[in-house]
Amino acid sequence: MTAKRTARSVAVMALCLFMLTGCWDRIELNELAITSATSIDRDGEDWVVTFQVVIPSTISSGIGIMGAGSGSSPVIVYSTKGKTIREANSRSYLESPRKLYFAHNRVIVISEETARRGLNPILDVYLRNPDARETVDVLISRGNSRNVLEQLMQIERIPGNGIREINNREEKYLSALPEVKMYELAMSLSSDSASTLLPEVYLSGKTETDSLKVFEKTTLPSKIRLGRIAVIKKDKMVGWLSRQEGLGVAFIRNTVDKSFIAPACPNDPSKRASIFLGSSTTKLKPSLQDGKLSVKVQIKSSGSLTQTDCGAKDLNNPETIAELEKAAEKEIVTYAESGWRAVQRLKTDAVGFADMAHRKYRRQWHKWEKDWDSVFADIQIEVTANVTLSNVGLSKEPIQVERLMEGKK
Amino acid sequence: MSESPKSGNESGSDAVKALSNDLDANIKWLSGELGTEPDIVIRRFQVLRNKRAALVYISDISNDASINTLMMSMLDEGLKPVADEYEEEPLQALMLRSITVGAIRQLNSLDHVLLAILEGCSVILLDGFATVIAADTGGSEKRGVEEPSSQTVVRGPKEGFTESVRTNTALIRAKIKSADLRMEYKRIGKRTQTTVVVVYIRGIAEEKTIQEVNRRLDLIDTDSILESGYIEEFIQDKTFTPFPLFQNTERPDAVAAGLLEGQFAIIVDGTPFVLLAPVTFIKFFQSSEDYYQRYDIASFLRLIRLSSFLISMLLPSLYIAITTFHQEMLPTSLLISLAAQREGVPFPALIEAMLMELTFEILREAGVRMPRIIGSAISIVGALVLGQSAVQAGLVSAAMVIVVSFTAIASFVIPSVNMGSAARLIRFAMMFLAGTFGLFGIMAGLMIILAHMSGLRSFGVSYLTPLSPLVPGNLKDVFVRVPWWAMKKRPSMYGGEPTTRQGSGKQSAENQGNNSQEGKRDR
CATH class of the missing domain: 3.30.300.210 (Nutrient germinant receptor protein C, domain 3)
Structure with missing residues (x-):
């Protein structure tokens, strides 16, 4: 009697579960395009967002893993353009077979031009959306920031991760350039002084290291390096500090x-x-x-x-x-x-x-x-x-x- | 539990068919009932000079030696002159002078006589008497006392129960030499007439509990009891629960320990598995070895067991939830490595996990059922074909194989097999919850399980005692085991009067030595 009633109520509750859209954010690992670095450039009034997407099969080696192995590039870089950052993001569906996934995005590289024109939209995007983490490192690049993302790196297979590690080590052992995360950037820009410092990342060398072939040599034609320190006032970049001045500050x-x-x-x-x-x-x-x-x-x-x-x-x-x-x-x-x-x-x-x-x-x-x-x-x-x-x-x-x-x- | 209360299975309430005075009539009835199978022996002889008598027994389940001695003694009696006083009471004379068997009973109902014969007694019928003497000459083939196969220890007694209830009670009596050790015999099962013994220690076990178990046992109305599992299902407090409400053990020392803590045991003839109740959740994680090893390693092992239970219950569901809903919780390099392994796997993580878990369950069942000789074949098939090849073929990811194997190993750590199966059943439900709701589903599932567990009772004892309700005095033997000398009081959770186990004030020899002068002088 009671068992029957219990069974019936359980059945009703189970039926209710089907009305809940339970699987709304269920996504399998092999449907994700794990983004390791993002960069933001301006093209006229448009935003150009570049993604550095990890190709997992080239990074992890082991039995039973399909893919080209370590002979191919560990990341792929592509850009999308839009009237807003998010619009540019959404255009990625036009060319990416997988859903862009930003939770493991390690760095965001902002071009000098973008920074000089204002960081407000970027902060808004990062603080508004739950899928983008505020713990991402923010760096400024001289010139086009896409070049930084295209650069391959020694030792670290994933350049985005490598940039973050460099930034992190530098702050720990040299302290001249700060490591600034998105939320720290937002906090210091909203403080009374309304200004902050951001590290610069640039390519040193003549040509880009964008192919695995260069790793056959001990010397790379170009390297990712940290350079000067960008000074941000309100939401706009106003100038550079040298490393010595940076350490002084x-x-x-x-x-x-x-x-x-x-x-x-x-x-x-x-x-x-x-x-x-x-x-x-x-x-x-x-x-x-x-x-x-x-x-x-x-x-x-x-x-x-x-x-x-x-x-x-x-x-x-x-x-x-x-x-x-x-x-x-x-x-x-x-x-x-x-x-x-x-x-x-x-x-x-x-x-x-x-x-x-x-x-x-x-x-x-x-x-x-x-x-x-x-x-x-x-x-x-x-x-x-x-x-x-x-x-x-x-x-x-x-x-x-x-x-x-x-x-x- | 049982819907209509039924009177006891003993034929007491039925009309008793009395024996007749006539020996021939009795024998005729018996042979009619028992048939004329070759193992049924009806031996006629004369006793006390001229009294006609008969010995009836079943040769296959009787001990030949004791029957021979009995016959010899009684035939001897037939020759001796009889004292006058015995002329009147030949039955008494027989019992007093010539029956060599210790345990005898006088029976006067035909049903009881029949039952006694079927049990292995030899029944002596005497002409002119409606009463027979049943002498216990039982003794069929028995397995010797061996090391228990299901619950092994590194340190501790190596003896295990056998299928014979007599051996089992003997093993318990050998451990507890106390007059308070009570054994109440019952017969359950209309056809099997299985001997069921309720064992407890008077003064430690709660009387109400014993009355309750007797009441429940008497309510059982079935034709057969072949294993203690029958009894367990008939008298447990709740049927629809994955959690066991009885502990079963093959180890006399575990039973003795349980009795000394206030539990009662139910021994069922024909099985080495003895039931122990009332029982709490934590009891299933206590191995008898915990009390023989040093307390520190015992505590460590107990924590390992508890975490293994959680792993065995939750690991596949956690893997599913995190890889399909909460990828941000993984370290980046782990995420990339897992993502790389999942490249080309055609199924969603939930289906993948279900496949592998079911495969493992099938393998495990095959391992239990199949003849031992083919054992090595299954390990090759299991390990190579299903493990490595499945990964190489891209059907499942390597990480999933690791998760499933670790889960499997963890499930074997739980000392009690039935608690292990509880974890196995819950695991599948949790995997579905994880596959549809992510960590939220796992959490909801855990809440439901916890609520369910809080509602469980085993003979009135709350399943989660001493954690909920919290009994601080009983926590000495839950997550850790404190040294023996610190467990002064018997745990109170099984009811009964709290009694002390150790003398008050006595501590370890180390402390005694430091306190007393004698200790110093000895050095």
Whole structure:
């Protein structure tokens, strides 16, 4: 009796399931075109979107996998054009046998021209649609960005993935170029300073590496490299920073994780030592004098000596270390100041002082807010650095062959 | 459970057919009932000088030696002079003086006599008496005590139950030498008259539970009980559930442990599988070896078993859900590798998984059913043809073969076969849910299973105890097993009075040694 009723209600519920469109986003793996990189160019008023699509069978090798094997290109690149980005995307159905899949898209490369004309539509596309991830790395290319996607890469089979890895390693060990994800871009553009930095990716070399044949040689005709740093203000790109300026800005922005500097020797400016900075923190101390904002930038770093060419100096002597530290401090201050001059030149608050000012001087902020650019132009900064050399390596003196031979006698 | 309550199967309520005083009439009736098969022996002889008597037994199921001794003793008696006092009571005289068998009964109903003969008793009929003596001379061919084939251990007793109920009760008695160990005998099955024994320890098992199991057993109205599975299906609390509500074991030590925790056991003649109840979900993941190994490795293994249960239930469905709905959850390189393997596979992941799972189930069933000699053939066919070749032919992806094999291996980790089959059944339902609704479907399925499990009872004990309802005191033997000395109290979940298992305050020798002066002096 009850069993019958239970059976009937189960049957009714099961029938209801058929009314739900359960399989709406069911898609098999071999119906996906996994996009590893996207690039966006402008052609007049139209948008040109380029996709770098992975061909799985050429990448993974194993038994029972149909496909041409490792002899063919691991990715295929094609572009579509449309009046909007999404329209261009949708045109891919005209030529792609599979559905474009963006969840594993690693980088989006935006051409300089596109960036100078405005990033708003790109941000909108990425933040509006659930299928595109906001954790994609954003890079700027000089010239046509499609060329970057067409470039094959050494070691990494999937270039999109490789670009992301380069960007990631660089940020971790050099800190000059930031790795900026889409959501970070959106966050910093919507902050008070309304500006940010994006890394540049470009092709170094004469011709493109777009065929597997070039991998028969040890030297590639061209390579994907990271270059300068693009400065974005509001949603438009306003200019470039050199890597040195970029590192300086990174010091001010407190985004330096690890880095290398090569300060001149204290006793012989023509020679240089090399210092690996293991950690660095920056404190900003704003102060207000006669309505003018000035900022003390205090950089505190520690690192180790990885190379020295500074003549015969006893590294066991604290004074020697102190001199080296002073040289390193000077170098860091130089970097930071050159970075500061660059952002002032571009009239862009890429160092994020607006947020600091807003927090510190809430009352004045309402006044400054209206014309932050002119306030920013008047800011004076004073950079101080404090470097601690915690490690000088295994030898207490610089290796000099003549002296080693003397020691033998 | 059973729709119309029926009176007991024992012929007690039926009209008792009494024996007659006449020996010949009795013998005639018996031979009429039993037929004239060659194994039915009706031996006439004289006893107490001139009393006519007869011994009736079935030779195939009787022990020849004890019948010989019995006959010899009684024939001997026929020669001896009889004391006067016995002239009046020849039946008493026989029992007192000449029956060499220990277990004897006096019967006076023809049905009981018939049953006694069919059980292997030798029945002594005496002329002029409507009462017969049934002497237990039973003893047919028995398998010896061997290592259990279904539940093996590395460390622990290697003996297993046999098909003989007597051997089985003996094995339990050998483990628990307590007067409180109770064994209640029953006969169930109109035709088979199978001996069913309810075993429990008085004072540990809850009395109400024992009454309930007796009530349920008495309600069984069937003509045959050939295995404990019959009993299980007749008396379990709920039939429509994939989860077992009885534990079955071939191991006397497991039964003894269960009895000592407050469970009762049902031994059925003719099968080495003994039922244990009430039972909780977690009981199916406890191997008897857990209690013989060190507690740390035992706890680790138990966690492995629990995760294997989840793997065995969910892995194929997770694979289906993630590869067809949630590709973004995979690491990129794994996604590309899986996508590469799926190139050219003609079926959707769900069909692919179903194919492989069904193939495995067929292989497994074939492995169980087929003669052992052809065993190697199936492994070759299974491993090479269905595994490697299916991948090479592009019918299924290599990843799917890995998923199916791992699932299969995981399902064998669960110590209890019937819980393993529960996981197998649920696996298929989950695969459909995953194939149609993705992870959402899996989650919904798990919720339904959890709700179902919370509603299950085994003899009044909630299936998920001690997790739900939460009984913190009983958690010492759930996910981990704490050292023996720390389990002071018997788990209370099976009802009954909570009793202590270890003396209070006594801890491991290590702690005792540290606390007492004696320990130091010994060194």
